Amino acid sequence: MTILSYLKALNRAITDEMDRDPAVCVFGEDVRAAVTNVTAGLVKRFGPERVLDMPISEQAFTGVATGAALAGQRPLIEYQIPALLFLAFEQIANQAHKFSLMTGGQTRVPVTYLVPSSGSRDGWAGQHSDHPYSLFAHVGVKTAVPATPADAYGLLVTALRDDDPVVVFAPAGAMGRREDVDLTALAPVPLGVGRVHRPGSEVTVVAVGHLVHDALAVAEELSDSISVEVFDPRTLHPFDWQGLSDSLDRTGRLVVVDDSNRSCGIGGEILATAAEQMHLIAPPKRITRPDGAVLPFAEELDRALQPSRDQLRTAIQTVAKAGGFR
Amino acid sequence: MTILSYLKALNRAITDEMDRDPAVCVFGEDVRAAVTNVTAGLVKRFGPERVLDMPISEQAFTGVATGAALAGQRPLIEYQIPALLFLAFEQIANQAHKFSLMTGGQTRVPVTYLVPSSGSRDGWAGQHSDHPYSLFAHVGVKTAVPATPADAYGLLVTALRDDDPVVVFAPAGAMGRREDVDLTALAPVPLGVGRVHRPGSEVTVVAVGHLVHDALAVAEELSDSISVEVFDPRTLHPFDWQGLSDSLDRTGRLVVVDDSNRSCGIGGEILATAAEQMHLIAPPKRITRPDGAVLPFAEELDRALQPSRDQLRTAIQTVAKAGGFR
Amino acid sequence: MPDSAALYRTVRLIRRFEERAVELVRAKQIFGGIHPYTGQEAIAAGTCAALRRDDLITSTHRGHGHVLAKGADPARMLAELAGRATGLNRGRGGSMHAADFGLGVLGANAIVGAAAPIATGAAWAARRAGSDRVAVTYFGDGAVSQGVVLEAFNLAALWRAPVIFVCENNGWATTTRTADAVAGTITGRAEAFGIPAARVDGMDPEAVLAAAAEAVARARAGAGPTLLECLTYRFDAHHTWEHTARPRYRTPEEVEAGRARDPLVIQGARVPEAERERIDADIEDLLADAVRFALESPLPDPATALDHLYADGTRVRAGAA
Amino acid sequence: MPDSAALYRTVRLIRRFEERAVELVRAKQIFGGIHPYTGQEAIAAGTCAALRRDDLITSTHRGHGHVLAKGADPARMLAELAGRATGLNRGRGGSMHAADFGLGVLGANAIVGAAAPIATGAAWAARRAGSDRVAVTYFGDGAVSQGVVLEAFNLAALWRAPVIFVCENNGWATTTRTADAVAGTITGRAEAFGIPAARVDGMDPEAVLAAAAEAVARARAGAGPTLLECLTYRFDAHHTWEHTARPRYRTPEEVEAGRARDPLVIQGARVPEAERERIDADIEDLLADAVRFALESPLPDPATALDHLYADGTRVRAGAA
Numbered sequence A, B: 001m002t003i004l005s006y007l008k009a010l011n012r013a014i015t016d017e018m019d020r021d022p023a024v025c026v027f028g029e030d031v032r033a034a035v036t037n038v039t040a041g042l043v044k045r046f047g048p049e050r051v052l053d054m055p056i057s058e059q060a061f062t063g064v065a066t067g068a069a070l071a072g073q074r075p076l077i078e079y080q081i082p083a084l085l086f087l088a089f090e091q092i093a094n095q096a097h098k099f100s101l102m103t104g105g106q107t108r109v110p111v112t113y114l115v116p117s118s119g120s121r122d123g124w125a126g127q128h129s130d131h132p133y134s135l136f137a138h139v140g141v142k143t144a145v146p147a148t149p150a151d152a153y154g155l156l157v158t159a160l161r162d163d164d165p166v167v168v169f170a171p172a173g174a175m176g177r178r179e180d181v182d183l184t185a186l187a188p189v190p191l192g193v194g195r196v197h198r199p200g201s202e203v204t205v206v207a208v209g210h211l212v213h214d215a216l217a218v219a220e221e222l223s224d225s226i227s228v229e230v231f232d233p234r235t236l237h238p239f240d241w242q243g244l245s246d247s248l249d250r251t252g253r254l255v256v257v258d259d260s261n262r263s264c265g266i267g268g269e270i271l272a273t274a275a276e277q278m279h280l281i282a283p284p285k286r287i288t289r290p291d292g293a294v295l296p297f298a299e300e301l302d303r304a305l306q307p308s309r310d311q312l313r314t315a316i317q318t319v320a321k322a323g324g325f326r
Numbered sequence C, D: 001m002p003d004s005a006a007l008y009r010t011v012r013l014i015r016r017f018e019e020r021a022v023e024l025v026r027a028k029q030i031f032g033g034i035h036p037y038t039g040q041e042a043i044a045a046g047t048c049a050a051l052r053r054d055d056l057i058t059s060t061h062r063g064h065g066h067v068l069a070k071g072a073d074p075a076r077m078l079a080e081l082a083g084r085a086t087g088l089n090r091g092r093g094g095s096m097h098a099a100d101f102g103l104g105v106l107g108a109n110a111i112v113g114a115a116a117p118i119a120t121g122a123a124w125a126a127r128r129a130g131s132d133r134v135a136v137t138y139f140g141d142g143a144v145s146q147g148v149v150l151e152a153f154n155l156a157a158l159w160r161a162p163v164i165f166v167c168e169n170n171g172w173a174t175t176t177r178t179a180d181a182v183a184g185t186i187t188g189r190a191e192a193f194g195i196p197a198a199r200v201d202g203m204d205p206e207a208v209l210a211a212a213a214e215a216v217a218r219a220r221a222g223a224g225p226t227l228l229e230c231l232t233y234r235f236d237a238h239h240t241w242e243h244t245a246r247p248r249y250r251t252p253e254e255v256e257a258g259r260a261r262d263p264l265v266i267q268g269a270r271v272p273e274a275e276r277e278r279i280d281a282d283i284e285d286l287l288a289d290a291v292r293f294a295l296e297s298p299l300p301d302p303a304t305a306l307d308h309l310y311a312d313g314t315r316v317r318a319g320a321a
């Protein structure tokens, strides 16, 4: 067994896929110097023709990746900041995502969009701290938010092999995770298949990305009083609705913890779908950022707007003892 | 009383506000020739310094509006196509929306973004047919989707007077509506206040934009068997949660019809919030576009992916007779 | 030596295709409407004549001419406009998204300027794959103010990508005059990035072909991108909605003057009359068949509306469940 | 006639402010880190010396110099960096969003290039309001490949907006060399839109002031925008994370050569020693007070985290309810 960090897992996934498939190439700002460390060693190993530093032109280089994909390449784009996806939003949501259907299935756009350190990072403030994964689930771009090093490896490999555009968010809050793994056993993780990190019988907590670890900690804390199942969807679109439904069949109670803005976030989607179609014996709850949140700079303000363990604990306790629907 | 069309209501709102407030100005493509008709007559009346034809540079002219607003103007931008918002997404979601908080309240950004004929229009196909209002509710930009001529007038006036950025979607499916109104009684409609178009006691149907009219038609059809209340939130952010809660206190049953993509759409948000906090005696349902929908060109395919009256009727009937939560 | 008759044939095909398509719009056989290419045919004909079958193009909202000139079957193209299951895109794309990947047509695009980086990326990838294929990306005068196009100029220039930027300057972007939207010149915008640029008579198919052939040769030789600004005029409406809405922005005099030089006439004069008549007759037959094929083709089945949403077949939740 | 001592004072203030700020980053008194402006002070000092108090500026991620040069209180600025309730932005903005609307500082901006159209719009609006105020928008060499900046050039040129585009070319965008990212020249990009552009010695505050004064006069007179490419060098890290991460992209020799011409030395040589010493001492006092003020100021109350989300006070739902 080897200690694998989340960051190294991302790096390893890209390295392995570039080794395996010469069509995989990397685009991004400062990817040769590897300022995020995700692309460390790649230019040395694979050369500058496969690892391209991009001018600050997110819209165009996202479109370039689409064009390269249409012509047989499998580009991975690294974005240094979540908000850079906003600049490229038309090229992702309205171009790359739509080619397959609009052409009647004539083509495919295998591009992976990777955002290392998504969400809030210390001191980056309002314009760099969004966690916009729910936007991609809404427009229908395949969206993965791995929580652990092994899942980061497995989901990124899958994204690179997938024939459609896939966005992978690697939350800042997860980038420092380390895990003891058997490197030879690292394997692709399919999209649309969640993971029960911890079985339980009374409340299902669905946690997204780095919040899986908070959910596990709170579940552990509460283990004397409440049996909490922690479900990590791993991908937000496609979503493992069957896995969630199975979990709720066991517990009938639901809490979601999600680092995106409240209205129209994946947290709401999970509550809605559960309320519509699944076994729920009490009103569900979600912990999210506030509606339309803009993260203020100061540490205490920034923290105040992100889901906390305290909030999660209270929600679990409330849901565990709630009566049926009114 | 006078017959007022939805289109004319938008035009009148802008004209009235430009008359009233010299800071209101209009930016957009082909707004002088008024190809959408929304800006008809404005350049003649107010001159080219207040009605500016823009080069095809959505990102920059959206930023220009922000800058103009910071310096005291109150620009309205017309976008010819919903997807143009994707091009300007960074400038709206990450710039205009964030100035107030990031500067600690030093400034305000009174800009109105108007999308006439949002959603599907005959023959415009995949890249022109999105209805992305839920994205704006998610990021927290104030979002209005008027259903009727009087509300179109009232909400657009309010948007123009509001000190924050506001997006107004005027659905293609509502643009042809006409209404008999007393022109002197036209008035601003506040954001965050919904409207009960039709009282009922058994099922609350929340309908967004043009779908309000479908909901009213279906409610009427079903009136012999089910008493349906039709609730139009009018603005998606802020949302009239109190109004919805009041309606559910009466009915306890909820159906939402929403022309946006399913996952993380406003339809899901409404179900989630109701399930979390409101009086529900049976599982709610929503009618939406499919997950990640791309509207195909052919008429029958395009229609197949939008909410239909048949779907709504079935949903109301199912919810009306559904038992409690499982 | 250009094959004058072949160029004439392409111009004639596009012209008559557009005229038939406009009729079908009027007859409500084409859902919505189209952006007619009439008047600009020399550009598509001339540039595509400089390309090989395996070269790539991206097109625009006003894209029929490009797709036809690259060799697409007019019958399947018309079936696409008519929203039929037999269309190029199986009825999923329509006028603004017609594509034929077998012929290197990477699709028309409904967002002004959006295809410029896509073509640049395809060109870059073609070279990476070791081929000497080139890509042509078409756009209008309106697109040169779109940031992504200028960004693409920079990337193409830096990488010496084998891409040819073909700007069809027809004097107008919808109702906005080029001069009111474009500070400086169009060629100057490319030159600022070190991209050689030329103004070309976009009404003369042979002039366009000559300029395109040079640009293509440069690109194939690894010498990088070129911009061609083709001066032209749109003979018809921006979009067929104008036929009923009739916005006023061009005077009748202007339109008349703009139509004075007609690529069909210019190229027609270079072809012996007998041959021209044969071509014309041939095209009438071809289009009659195309219209028949399109209108007799089946409509797509609504149950298949979500087909191809994902290339790998991923199925999603419906809108009602 | 430039006031050499005043320019020196500004350069010195920025230099020492940045050095103190870097110390506070190391001491973890500044959350996260900063993008030090060290080495580029002549540009902020020279351009702002050409402006009136009521003129407008937009700044960048590397923005401390601009905000200080425009007249912001160093104490409130430092309090902002330290995330205090007394900061310019009440601790909501931090290093990358420092703003002072009372002084026409429309904010630093964390998105490369995003402020160019904002400044253009503000300039347009100022003229619409009948004033002769001008706007200066700063950006780096990396930003000239950002489409929105080029789009803004076009709008500013078309409207003859009173805006001055100040490009600080420090040779690098993070780890990417200007030459590897910019095809053609930076001045050529502006000139392509008909915008007069000049290369300026960005290490010499008086050279910058002279060029800026001319551009400002043009703008005030209604003659439109100008671009100034100021050649400079970043003495310190792209961002303070480099102090620990130490990515290798500039050789020590390059850095040494880049630091050889120092605006502080250049401008210092123009000021009599006694006066310089007085200024230096003055600034030390000022900054000592500023640091004290910042560190003694209260932290913002977490209960106010959503304050100012909407200018009109709209309250939203919390994240847990």
Ligand SMILES: Cc1ncc(C[n+]2csc(CCOP(=O)(O)OP(=O)(O)O)c2C)c(N)n1
Binding pocket: B029, B056, B058, B080, B081, B084, B087, C061, C062, C110, C111, C112, C113, C139, C140, C141, C142, C143, C170, C172, C173, C174, C234, C238
């Ligand atoms: C980015 C974008 N903005 C606006 C539109 C709406 N629109 C469609 S065509 C057009 C004018 C395009 O002008 P030009 O590029 O000159 O091409 P032409 O129509 O003259 O062929 C506009 C504004 C669009 N489709 N995409």
Ligand SMILES: Cc1ncc(C[n+]2csc(CCOP(=O)(O)OP(=O)(O)O)c2C)c(N)n1
Binding pocket: A029, A056, A058, A080, A081, A084, A087, D061, D062, D110, D111, D112, D113, D139, D140, D141, D142, D143, D170, D172, D173, D174, D234, D238
């Ligand atoms: C649009 C955008 N892309 C990428 C980044 C990340 N980033 C921050 S600064 C920077 C380099 C900027 O270079 P330059 O414009 O030359 O300014 P400098 O840092 O040299 O002052 C990058 C890539 C960003 N903030 N915004």
Ligand SMILES: [Mg+2]
Binding pocket: C140, C141, C142, C168, C169, C170, C171, C172, C173, C174
């Ligand atoms: Mg044109």
Ligand SMILES: [Mg+2]
Binding pocket: D140, D141, D142, D168, D169, D170, D171, D172, D173, D174
């Ligand atoms: Mg730089």
